[in-house]
Amino acid sequence: MVETxxxxxxxxxxxSRGTGSATLQPLPSVSPEGQQRINVPIAExxxxxxxxxxPGSLVLIGGDPGIGKSTLILQAAGVLGDAQxxxxxxxxxxxxxxxxxxxxxxxxxxxxxxxxxETNLDVILGSIDSITPALVVIDSIQTVMLDEIxxxxxxxxxxxxxxxxxxxxxxxxxxxxxxxxxxxxxxTIAGPRVLEHIVDAVLYLEGERxxxxxxxxxxxxxxxxxxxxGVFEMADVGLREIENPSEAFLEERALxxxxxxxxxxxxxxxxxxxxxQALATPTAFGLPxxxxxxxxxxxxxxxxxxxxxxxGLGLGTHDVYANVVGGLRIHEPAVDLPVxxxxxxxxxxxxxxxxxxxxxxxxxxxxLRSVNQLDRRINEAARLxxxxxxxxxxxxxxxxxxxxxxxxxxxxxxxxxxxxLG
Ligand code: TYD
Ligand code: MG
Numbered sequence: 001m002v003e004t005x006x007x008x009x010x011x012x013x014x015x016s017r018g019t020g021s022a023t024l025q026p027l028p029s030v031s032p033e034g035q036q037r038i039n040v041p042i043a044e045x046x047x048x049x050x051x052x053x054x055p056g057s058l059v060l061i062g063g064d065p066g067i068g069k070s071t072l073i074l075q076a077a078g079v080l081g082d083a084q085x086x087x088x089x090x091x092x093x094x095x096x097x098x099x100x101x102x103x104x105x106x107x108x109x110x111x112x113x114x115x116x117x118e119t120n121l122d123v124i125l126g127s128i129d130s131i132t133p134a135l136v137v138i139d140s141i142q143t144v145m146l147d148e149i150x151x152x153x154x155x156x157x158x159x160x161x162x163x164x165x166x167x168x169x170x171x172x173x174x175x176x177x178x179x180x181x182x183x184x185x186x187x188t189i190a191g192p193r194v195l196e197h198i199v200d201a202v203l204y205l206e207g208e209r210x211x212x213x214x215x216x217x218x219x220x221x222x223x224x225x226x227x228x229x230g231v232f233e234m235a236d237v238g239l240r241e242i243e244n245p246s247e248a249f250l251e252e253r254a255l256x257x258x259x260x261x262x263x264x265x266x267x268x269x270x271x272x273x274x275x276x277q278a279l280a281t282p283t284a285f286g287l288p289x290x291x292x293x294x295x296x297x298x299x300x301x302x303x304x305x306x307x308x309x310x311x312g313l314g315l316g317t318h319d320v321y322a323n324v325v326g327g328l329r330i331h332e333p334a335v336d337l338p339v340x341x342x343x344x345x346x347x348x349x350x351x352x353x354x355x356x357x358x359x360x361x362x363x364x365x366x367x368l369r370s371v372n373q374l375d376r377r378i379n380e381a382a383r384l385x386x387x388x389x390x391x392x393x394x395x396x397x398x399x400x401x402x403x404x405x406x407x408x409x410x411x412x413x414x415x416x417x418x419x420x421l422g
């Protein structure tokens with residue numbers, strides 16, 4: 001049961017039912033000129049927003065607690081607005097003192113930032129109505145509340161009504177609002193998911209809390225593509241942009257190790273090379289375990305089944321662990337082949353050459369299926385000095401002549417394992 005605010009019809013409204021009128025506008029007569037976007041000087045962030053922040057838009061930034069949402073937004077706040085049009089940072093979660101400490105750490109001077117420590121949303125909106133802020137930040141939506149609703153802050157009804165109130169406030173004033181929302185394992189219901197349909201854009205900041213990399217991903221964007229990701233690194237002075245994610249993800253690769261392969265995954269329009277690791281060890285007791293980090297566990301189970309049945313690997317008596325290095329989560333099937341070869345490499349104890357990358361989706365009969373944007377992936381591998389790439393037979397890729405890379409086309413997973421492990 002979710003509490004909602006009862007809408008009181010304005011006097012006279014009922015009587016006029018069906019008699020009102022509004023102007024209809026033919027589509028071609030609508031001016032195509034969009035609003036001027038606000039350029040966020042953090043390039044990775046700007047790209048995920050779709051090339052700038054649209055005035056009047058409500059942007060939800062979700063993520064696990066402690067992942068760096070407040071850090072990212074404070075960094076953005078530090079470079080937006082000016083003294084006339086300040087950024088209003090409403091923090092119901094932390095004291096002004098804590099924010100000041102963080103700002104010092106991030107080297108954000110903050111001449112353009114006004115802080116507000118308040119939880120009552122009506123009071124918040126009332127206090128900022130007299131100024132024209134360049135941007136309003138609500139940190140976080142789970143801590144603000146409306147008096148009309150009796151349930152606690154953070155409940156579904158509070159979170160939802162507060163967000164629609166913010167929307168009603170922001171749209172006519174053309175002021176963008178960043179709403180920070182925590183996603184928690186237990187509290188996903190009251191978290192940002194219930195807001196996804198209300199807001200204009202939903203960005204998630206992901207990553208492993210104890211890894212340095214953070215990925216900013218758009219899952220909804222009314223003003224841009226949801227394909228783009230921004231890659232950051234959490235440093236002692238806040239989030240640092242990673243312009244060359246592949247190099248960063250491959251940096252710590254061991255010289256020779258069985259069970260390690262390099263995958264080329266597309267994150268939006270950008271190819272990113274990552275290391276995929278697998279470990280197959282004899283099961284000590286009971287059912288063999290299949291555990292995946294950064295990959296879908298059911299996909300791993302499927303790949304193990306294909307390797308057992310189509311390649312004849314004896315995985316029925318082995319636990320299989322698979323891991324994407326650096327905290328990236330890969331959802332696309334192009335990583336199937338690197339995972340399968342990493343498993344084969346681990347169980348056979350044969351390392352894959354360091355300069356080999358691989359791409360391909362695996363079907364249930366063990367066939368390799370082509371993936372999208374193969375040429376861009378191959379080019380990126382070549383650019384990073386890989387000398388050989390194993391790809392599916394189908395799908396012709398045009399390769400830049402200036403870059404030397406041997407392309408090995410395989411029809412099925414057995415051939416690919418042969419090509420990789422010799
Ligand atoms: P924070 O932005 O407070 O997370 P959220 O708002 O998503 O809950 O950041 C949390 C973590 O980031 C904190 O554990 C410490 C780390 N951190 C750094 O490593 N470097 C920094 O410069 C800052 C500000 C935070
Ligand atoms: Mg925070």
